[in-house]
Structures are given as structure tokens and as C-alpha cells.
Amino acid sequence: MNQQNLPGESTITTLWIIALVCVLLGCCCGIVSALPALIVSIISLVMANKNIKLFQANPGEFLAHSYSSVKTGKIMSIINIVLSSIIFLGYMLYFLIYGAFIWTALATGLTNGAFNEFSDDFNSETYEENSNTWEEDVYRGWEEEVDSIANDTLLINTFETDTLNQR
Incomplete structure (x- = not known):
């Protein structure tokens, strides 16, 4: 076989x-x-x-x-x-x-609401103090060169002042 x-x-x-x-x-x-x-x-x-x-x-x-x-x-x-x-x-x-x-x-x-605290920083109160809205800042940025560092510093300083005054 x-x-x-x-x-x-x-x-x-x-x-x-x-x-x-x-x-x-x-x-x-x-x-x-x-x-x-x-x-x-x-x-x-x-x-x-x-x-x-x-x-x-x-x-x-x-x-x-x-x-x-x-x-x-x-x-x-x-x-x-x-x-x-x-x-x-x-x-x-x-x-x-x-x-x-x-x-x-x-x-x-x-x-x-832990994830809402970041969005509270960008509310409209900060822009109302400066009489600019977010849309105006964006539109102005397209028309002319905007110094974003100065605007950011201004917003940060107003935010810090507001938080210090609340204490």
C-alpha cells in the first residue's frame, strides 16, 4: 500500500x-x-x-x-x-x-457645569465695557490691522480688575 x-x-x-x-x-x-x-x-x-x-x-x-x-x-x-x-x-x-x-x-x-467655566470667560459683558462686540472686532480685523496683543491685554486687565473688585 x-x-x-x-x-x-x-x-x-x-x-x-x-x-x-x-x-x-x-x-x-x-x-x-x-x-x-x-x-x-x-x-x-x-x-x-x-x-x-x-x-x-x-x-x-x-x-x-x-x-x-x-x-x-x-x-x-x-x-x-x-x-x-x-x-x-x-x-x-x-x-x-x-x-x-x-x-x-x-x-x-x-x-x-464643570465644562461651562471656560465659556463664561468669553461672555458679552467684557465686550460691552469696551463698546465692541465680538463681531465688530472680527469685522474690524478684516478691514484694518488690529493689534491683538493690546486688545487681549485690555481684556485680561479688565477681567482681572473685575475679579479683584468682586472679592
Whole structure:
């Protein structure tokens, strides 16, 4: 009898090695590496199961070491699936928890008005004191060269004076 290797034996071996490398990178590179490792491992497992069924249907046609190589590929694919799933789910959980904390902080800041304090500096009261509106300053800036440093200094000085008088 002329025995041969199982079809796809080398492909299965290559896929589980690639998946293992991606799993190892997944520990440090995160979800970007864990998801491809999961996909490649599933493909390798499906191919290994198909080849094992083929060998069991016709054991005399294929070499025994080819069968053991495919079984090793199946075991390594399962290990890669488990590890990459743990890494993937761990990073997803991390992003969900971290996102919840960020969202809570943003929502609290919006509720308390913490983000409004910057917009209060640019209210119209400062411009009313100088009898210029923001639109007039912009329009005048297009017609003639305006010394923005002097205008900014004036606005800063009036702001400082107003805050000192309030104390």
C-alpha cells in the first residue's frame, strides 16, 4: 500500500503556529492580536477535525505520523482558542469598565457645569465695557490691522480688575 500524508497537515501546523504567535503577542498588543489568533485557531480546528474524520474513515491510506501531527494541531488549536478568548474577553471587559468610568466622569462634569467655566470667560459683558462686540472686532480685523496683543491685554486687565473688585 502507498500511504500518504493527510491533506492540509502542513496548513494546520502553520495555522496553529501563527495563532500561537498571535496569542503571545495578544498579551502585550491587546485585542488587535487576540482577535486574529481566535479566527486562525478556529480555522485550524475545523481543518483538523475534518482531517481526523478523513483518517478515521480510511486509516490505511494515510501515514500514522501525519495523523498524530493533525491531532497535535487540534490540541494546540483548542489551547489557542481558549487563550485568545480569555485575552479578547479580558480586553473587552477592560474597555467596558474603563469606558464606564470615563462616561461617568464626563456625565458628572456636564451635570455640575464643570465644562461651562471656560465659556463664561468669553461672555458679552467684557465686550460691552469696551463698546465692541465680538463681531465688530472680527469685522474690524478684516478691514484694518488690529493689534491683538493690546486688545487681549485690555481684556485680561479688565477681567482681572473685575475679579479683584468682586472679592
